[in-house]
Amino acid sequence: MSKFDLHVNGQRHTVDLDPETPLVWVLRENLDLRGTKFGCGISECGSCTIMMDGQAIRSCVTTVAEAAEKKIVTVEGLADGEKLHPLQEAWEEEQVPQCGYCQPGQLMTAAALLEQKPRPTEAEIVAEMSDVLCRCGTYGRIRKAVDVAARKGGKR
Amino acid sequence: MKAIQNLSRRGFLKTSAGVAGALVLGFRLGDKAAMAASGGADLFNPNAWLEITPANKVTIHVPWTELGQGVTTAVPMLLADELAADWEAIDIKLAWNDPRFGNMGTGGSRSVRTSWDPVRQAGATARVMLENAAATEWKVDASSCKASGGSVVHAASGRSATFGELVGAAATQDAPADVALKTRAERTLIGKDLPRRDIRAKILGETEFGVDQRIEDMVYATLAVSPTFGGSLKSFDDTTALAVPGVLQVVETPSGVAVLATGTWAAIRGREALQINWDPGPHTDLDSAAISARLAAADIADGQAMRDDGDIDTALAEAATQVTASYEVPYISHSPLEPMNCTARITGDQVEVWAPIQSVTWGANVAAQAAGVEPQNVRLQPTYTGGGFGRRLMVDYVGQCVEIAKVSGKPVQLFWTREDSTKHGFYRPTSRHNMHAGLDTEGRITGWRHHLVAPSIGGQLNPQGMADGRDESAVNGAATIDYTFANLQVVYNMTNTAVPAGWLRSVYNTQNALANECFLDEIAQAAGQDPVALRLRHLPADGRLARTLRVAAKKWGWPAKAPAGRGYGVACHASFASYVTTMAEVEVEGRQVRVVRILTCVDCGPVVHPDGLRAQMEGAVCLALSALLREEITIAGGQVVESNFDDYPLLRLDEMPPVEVLTIDGEDPIGGIGEPGYPPVGPAVLNALFDATGQRVRKLPLAGNFEG
C-alpha cells in the first residue's frame, strides 16, 4: 500500500492503495465518482475513458500510481457547475444516449478531442470516436453531436 | 418473449384513497383470475402506477425496465397525455417487484404495445375523476370542467385547481365505468418528439446502473464458476487468494467459489489467485465443428412439421423450376456494455436485491429460492440497465449473488468481468436452414419448404416441457411468414446442445428472416424477377408488410442499378406485430464490405415517440450489422473460446451507416419497435452484397466466410 495524491475535477484526494490498482476502481469505489464505467478492463471499449492532463486515457489500464499528481477530469467534472459542457448540450440536443452506459466514455473522448482540435474534421471525429464502443447503436448521433458541439466552439 | 398481442387480458381496477391522502390509481396488466377476484378487498389495494399527492406531486411508476429503449419516456407519455398532466413536472420512477403489477418482465417488444390501451385508460380515468371532483366542489356541470396541463379549469367562471388540490375530492369519486380516449387529433404528447426523460442524468454521469448501487457495509465479490458447460467443483485452495490485499473472505456457494473483498479490483485479483480443481463434466468433446456437423446431418424425417399447408411434396415435384439453398448462423453473444452484476442484502428472512434485470419477477423468485425464503419476502429493485438485448431476461447472476450474501452473511455486490460475461452467456442459438422452393412456369412460387435445424431455447430450459420436439417460438418468422404460398411447410428439428441458449433481440426471427429473405432473393435471381416485385406478388396486396415495401422502394427509387463496386438489397419481415422493410447499400473492395446506407420503413401502427422509434431502428441496425460482419461465439473443449472485445469485436462508429427511418403512422393495431427492426437488416445487406459481387454468402458471419 502507498499513498497517492489525486487531483480530480479540481479537488484533491489522498488515497492509500496498492500502486497497481486501476484508476477506474479508485474513482468509482474510493472517490465515489461512479460516472466512469468499466466495460472490458483491457482498453478495448472506452467506457472508462477520462481526461488526464487534457488527454483521453483509459482508466482501466492506468494505475493509481500513474495518475497521481495529474490533472484528472471525469464526466462529473465536465459541466461547469450548472452550466453544461457544449458537448453535453449537443448530446441533449441530438438525444444521443440510449442505455447510457457508454456515454461517459464517449463524452470524455470527445472532450479530449476538442481540447486538442477545437474544429475537428469529420474524418478526425470518426477516427477518434471509433475508439469507444456503443452496443445500443448511438454512433450516428454521436458523430453528429460532436460536430454540433465543435461548431458552437466546443471547448468549454 | 413470445410475440403476443393480447390486450384482452388487461384488467382495470378502480381507485382508492392512497397513502397520505394521495390519489392512487391502479390497474393490472395480465392476470385475469386476480381481476375477477378483485371486486372485493383487492379493489382498495390496487397496483399503483400513478400517484398524485396533495402537494401536487405527480409520480408515474413504470413496471418495465429501462434498458435504453426509452420506456421511461414512452409509457409515461401514454398516461400523461390522457391525464392531461404537466409533462415537465411528472416524476418517473422504476417500479420494484410490487406483486400488484403482476408478472414483471421486459421483453418481446411488449412494453408500449401492451400498455397502449390500459395505460391510456388509466390516465383518462384519473382525469375524469379529477374533473368530476372539481365539478362537485364548484357545483357546476362536470362536462364544463376540463383538465389540461396539470390543472382542472372551469372556463365560464375562470376557476381552476391543480390536480394536487383536487386529490382529496377525487379519491372519493367513483371511477367512471367508461372513458373516452382522446382521438388522434386531441393528443398532446403521444406522437410528439419529446426529449427523453433519462438523458440529462445520463450525460451528467448521474444515472445509477446496477454496478453503481452502494448499500451500507457492502462488500464486492467475484465468482469463479466452471469454465466448461456442466462442470463442477472438486476442490479449491484459497491460501494465496486470502493473501491478496483487500480480500476478506472466500466462500463456496452452490454456483462456485466466491471471493469477497473491500473493492472490485481486489475481488478480481483474489479470484485469479484461487487454485481450483474443476471436474470438467461430460461435454469436453463439444466444439463448433461438431455442432455444425450435427445441424447439417439432421434428417428432416425426424423433424416436426410446425406448419403444413397444401401438399408440399407434390408442389415441389411438379414445379417447373426448383430452387434450394442452405444457410447457417453461429451462436452470438448479447454483450451489453454493462457487465452482469447484482447487489443483495439478506436481513433475517427479508431479501433486498438491486439488479440490472429484464425478468424482474423471475429474478425475485430465483432470489427467494437462493435465500430459502418465500418470494413475497424479496424486494427486487430493477436499476437503470446498461443494455440488455435479452441477456438480462436470464437471471443467473441474481441467484448467484443472493447465494453469496447468504453464505457469507454480508451485503454484497457481485461483479462479472467482461470475460465472465462473454464466456457465461445464454447465446443466440446457432441454426441451419434448408430451403426448398418450387416455381410454376409463370415464375410464381407454388411450394415453399423451410427446414429449420436449431437448438431450442425453451427446450433446453425446460426439456420435459418440450419433450415432443415442438417449439413454436423457434419457428417464429418461419411458420408465421407473411407470404401466401399455396403449399408451405415448415419443419423443425430440435437439436439441443450443452451450450446455454437464450433470447436475443428478436430471437429466432434473426435467423428465420435471414433464411426467408435471402432465399427469396435467390428465387428472384433464378426466376429472372425483380426482388421487390417478386415479394409483392406473394404478399397480400392490401397488407401492412406490402405497404412498407412499396413505401421503401419508392423512397429508394427501386429498381435502380448500383454503381460499380456497390450493390443494393432489400428484405422485409413482420415480427412482434410490426412490419418492416429494410434496404441496404453496400460497397465492396476485396474482402472489405462496407454498409454505406440503410433505409427502413416501419409500420407499428400509432407511433408513440417518433425519435424513440428512430433510435430503436438505429440500435437494431447496429446490433444486426455487428452480428452479420463478424460476431461468432465458438466452442472448443466444451467451453466458449472468446473472452473479451479483442476476440469478440463489436461494430464501431466508423462502420455504422446512416439510417433513414420512414414510418407509416396510423391507427392500425399497435406493434412493438424494440425488436422488429433487426430481422430484415442482415438479409438486406447480404442481398446487396450479392448485387455488388454476384456472390451468395450463406454462412455467417461475413468475416471468415466471404472471400471477396
Ligand code: FES
Ligand atoms: S473498461 Fe477501459 S477500455 Fe473498456
Ligand code: FES
Ligand atoms: S448507449 Fe448503450 S452502450 Fe452506448
